[in-house]
Amino acid sequence: MMKKIFLLTFFVLIAWMSGFAQSNMDLEMADLMRSSGKIYVVISVLLIILGGIAGYLFYLDKKLKHLEKKIQSKLNNL
Amino acid sequence: MMRSVWWKYAAIILLIYTFIAGFLLDVPRLPILHETIRNLYFHVSMWFGMIILLVCSLVYSIRYLGNSDLKTDLWASEAAKVGVFFGFLGLATGMLWAKYTWGAWWVNDSKLNGAAASILVYLAYFMLRNSLDEEQKRARISAVYSIFAFSLMMVFIMILPRLTDSLHPGNGGNPSFGKYDLDSNMRMVFYPAIIGWTLIGVWIWQIRIRMALIKEAMYTLEDSRKQE
Numbered sequence: 210m211m212k213k214i215f216l217l218t219f220f221v222l223i224a225w226m227s228g229f230a231q232s233n234m235d236l237e238m239a240d241l242m243r244s245s246g247k248i249y250v251v252i253s254v255l256l257i258i259l260g261g262i263a264g265y266l267f268y269l270d271k272k273l274k275h276l277e278k279k280i281q282s283k284l285n286n287l
Numbered sequence: 288m289m290r291s292v293w294w295k296y297a298a299i300i301l302l303i304y305t306f307i308a309g310f311l312l313d314v315p316r317l318p319i320l321h322e323t324i325r326n327l328y329f330h331v332s333m334w335f336g337m338i339i340l341l342v343c344s345l346v347y348s349i350r351y352l353g354n355s356d357l358k359t360d361l362w363a364s365e366a367a368k369v370g371v372f373f374g375f376l377g378l379a380t381g382m383l384w385a386k387y388t389w390g391a392w393w394v395n396d397s398k399l400n401g402a403a404a405s406i407l408v409y410l411a412y413f414m415l416r417n418s419l420d421e422e423q424k425r426a427r428i429s430a431v432y433s434i435f436a437f438s439l440m441m442v443f444i445m446i447l448p449r450l451t452d453s454l455h456p457g458n459g460g461n462p463s464f465g466k467y468d469l470d471s472n473m474r475m476v477f478y479p480a481i482i483g484w485t486l487i488g489v490w491i492w493q494i495r496i497r498m499a500l501i502k503e504a505m506y507t508l509e510d511s512r513k514q515e
Binding site for chain 1: 320329333387487501502505
């Protein structure tokens with residue numbers, strides 16, 4: 210009997226504590242990304258796209274510069 | 288038509304319209320999604336752009352098998368490169384969106400895994416191209432592989448997610464976008480957004496082709512001088 214009561218209180222305590230621990234972990238708070246109807250998520254998505262396209266353009270620019278240098282050196286060797 | 292410049296202006300105007308109308312027009316009020324439903328104009332149009340560019344790649348691959356012109360092969364491979372770039376943008380934006388609606392950067396979902404797998408299939412296409420030296424052989428083998436890659440992508444992102452349950456809207460048993468399907472307000476921005484982003488992709492595609500053609504012309508001139 211004592212053992213059962215002990216186990217019961219133990220499990221209730223564990224359940225209560227884990228519930229307590231969860232209440233301030235992984236909870237969605239009103240942080241920046243979730244404020245104003247999560248509009249900053251949309252803005253970040255747009256910034257990712259803009260950054261991606263900008264990065265791609267710089268990459269293409271580098272390739273083109275390489276090509277220009279090659280052509281220039283070939284012209285100089287004529 | 289592609290040599291003219293008007294469609295580049297059209298792309299920019301459509302995108303400016305997308306940004307203004309996309310942020311200011313009314314959208315349906317949905318739980319969890321809130322304002323992020325506006326990502327439809329950005330995240331979803333990345334995937335539309337990717338699919339349109341990959342369709343272009345497929346068309347030129349098939350045309351190469353008919354005419355054996357290396358230029359056609361070049362158009363096909365450059366379209367696939369830009370398409371996969373759009374796919375990466377789609378993945379990155381989708382991950383951010385998932386974090387703030389589903390609560391995780393990545394969930395084990397048939398649509399997400401299918402999208403990642405189809406991008407890997409196209410990365411294999413580029414590896415295949417780089418590993419073959421002889422031009423005609425490379426073009427022919429990669430044209431055949433491109434047809435295979437496109438059909439695999441269709442299975443991965445269009446068919447399989449519809450056969451199972453998926454968190455992602457537009458697939459089995461998720462009604463969260465049911466409302467937008469009927470929302471003509473969102474369509475007024477969504478369709479111009481798709482056209483605008485796709486035209487940007489086509490623009491990058493054209494620049495890549497022109498660069499590759501310059502490179503090719505340089506080598507041809509070099510070869511002809513050697514023969515003299």
